[in-house]
Amino acid sequence: xxxxxxxxxxxxxxxxxxxxxxxxxxxxxxxxxxxxxxxxxxxxxxxxxxxxxxxxxxxxxxxxxxxxxxxxxxxxxxxxxxxxxxxxxxxxxxxxxxxxxxxxxxxxxxxxxxxxxxxxxxxxxxxxxxxxxxxxxxxxxxxxxxxxxxxxxxxxxxxxxxxxxxxxxxxxxxxxxxxxxxxxxxxxxxxxxxxxxxxxxxxxxxxxxxxxxxxxxxxxxxxxxxxxxxxxxxxxxxxxxxxxxxxxxxxxxxxxxxxxxxxxxxxxxxxxxxxxxxxxxxxxxxxxxxxxxxxxxxxxxxxxxxxxxxxxxxxxxxxxxxxxxxxxxxxxxxxx
Ligand code: SF4
Numbered sequence: 001x002x003x004x005x006x007x008x009x010x011x012x013x014x015x016x017x018x019x020x021x022x023x024x025x026x027x028x029x030x031x032x033x034x035x036x037x038x039x040x041x042x043x044x045x046x047x048x049x050x051x052x053x054x055x056x057x058x059x060x061x062x063x064x065x066x067x068x069x070x071x072x073x074x075x076x077x078x079x080x081x082x083x084x085x086x087x088x089x090x091x092x093x094x095x096x097x098x099x100x101x102x103x104x105x106x107x108x109x110x111x112x113x114x115x116x117x118x119x120x121x122x123x124x125x126x127x128x129x130x131x132x133x134x135x136x137x138x139x140x141x142x143x144x145x146x147x148x149x150x151x152x153x154x155x156x157x158x159x160x161x162x163x164x165x166x167x168x169x170x171x172x173x174x175x176x177x178x179x180x181x182x183x184x185x186x187x188x189x190x191x192x193x194x195x196x197x198x199x200x201x202x203x204x205x206x207x208x209x210x211x212x213x214x215x216x217x218x219x220x221x222x223x224x225x226x227x228x229x230x231x232x233x234x235x236x237x238x239x240x241x242x243x244x245x246x247x248x249x250x251x252x253x254x255x256x257x258x259x260x261x262x263x264x265x266x267x268x269x270x271x272x273x274x275x276x277x278x279x280x281x282x283x284x285x286x287x288x289x290x291x292x293x294x295x296x297x298x299x300x301x302x303x304x305x306x307x308x309x310x311x312x313x314x315x316x317x318x319x320x321x322x323x324x325x326x327x328x329x330x331x332x333x334x335x336x
Contacts, residue, residue: 001038008050012179012213018049020181020209027051027211029072029111032103037116041125042132052108056213059083065219068177071110071212075165076101078109088217090225090244094168097229100236110212113166113176113192116203117159117270118238120144130156131200138200145308147238150316151300152269157200158306160267161193162238167266168227170274171244174217180210189215193271200270223248223260224327228319230267239267241312243319247327249287258282261324263299268316275299278320287328289321296320 009015019025025047028034037043056070059081067088069078078084079095099107121127121139128137140148140158148158169189176192178185192204206212223246231237243265250259261282263275278295285291296317303313 002041002044004038004045005047006050007047008053010053010055012051012054012056012211015049015051015054016179016181016209016211018047019211022047023208025049029108030074030106032099032107032111033115034111036123040123042123051211056110062216062219067217069109069215069217071108071214073109074105075099075107075109075112076104078165079104087220088168088172088225090171090227090246091165091168091217093227094164094229094242094244097227097239097242098164109165109215112163113169113212113215114204114206115163118147118162119159122159131159131196134199134201141306145306147240147267148306148309149269150303150305150309150312151265151273152195152271153304153306154196154198154200156198157196157270159196159200159270161203161269161271163272164227164229164239164242164266166193167239167242167264167272168244169215169217170264170272171225171246171262172217173262174215176212177214177216178206178210179213180207184213185210186216189272190274196270203270221246221248221260223262226323226327228323228326230315230319241268241315241319242266243316243323244272245320245323245327247287247324249328255286256328258285258287258328263320263324265299265316265320268303268312275320277301282324287324287330289325289330292321292324293317295324 026045028048028050056072060068085092121129127139174189176187225246227244229239229242246262248260265273278299281295
């Protein structure tokens, strides 16, 4: 590990000023991802600005009945919060599916959103990686791709975003509140993350020195919601495919109809993937396994798997169908 300066701050303005004033400075929150990167040499900052003591640890109900999570709320506290468990089960379940108990005790809301890909080549300095070293190439293209993208990738990078929480927040239409040198910005989470295109080194639209201070959730809609994660072992593993979904069924008429639906996929793209095509097909339709499969197929029509990860297309199709069936009380016996 290379030596660096360390500065602890207690005010967001000081944090922003310290990082914005030094192009080689970084924020340090829970450190669950960044400290690994320091040890591996993936990042070599001159200055670490410790924001873990910022007073951003509250979960507050908003006037509109939505919820505001401070950026320093620990993942385990968010997962266990009564309002989140009751009104946003998709978020609580996504949080509990991530990492381990110890890591969730340390990881923060803001840090979770900004964790970086676990692509094995990104973490191995002896290999080419455009995300770590722009222009060097992408070792994954001819390598190990089990955890890599099937949607929205580019010839420069096929990495996936590793956060479970971000997938749930994408389905929930959360807003990310950011404080920076030019004041506050409010970014819909659907606009926070980038696809790799020809700049895979940039994961998000945040500028250097911008600090996530909170995440805001819209008022609970009454929709049922859940999160399902498929992985290689039962815990402490990243998603091969995950699905966060909310479904609101109107059953006041002779035939139940899907009034609204939100679906986000994890483990399939450089960002949490909002399944807008599937949603459009399902809105206003009668819940059925056939409709769910048709919607999943429409979403996955644009999938471009690489050698070694074509299985994820069928896996995503099955996961979408299963989650929607669960949320609409279709019987397991009805599954294919
Ligand atoms: Fe690097 Fe992206 Fe290629 Fe992985 S997939 S080696 S992160 S450029």
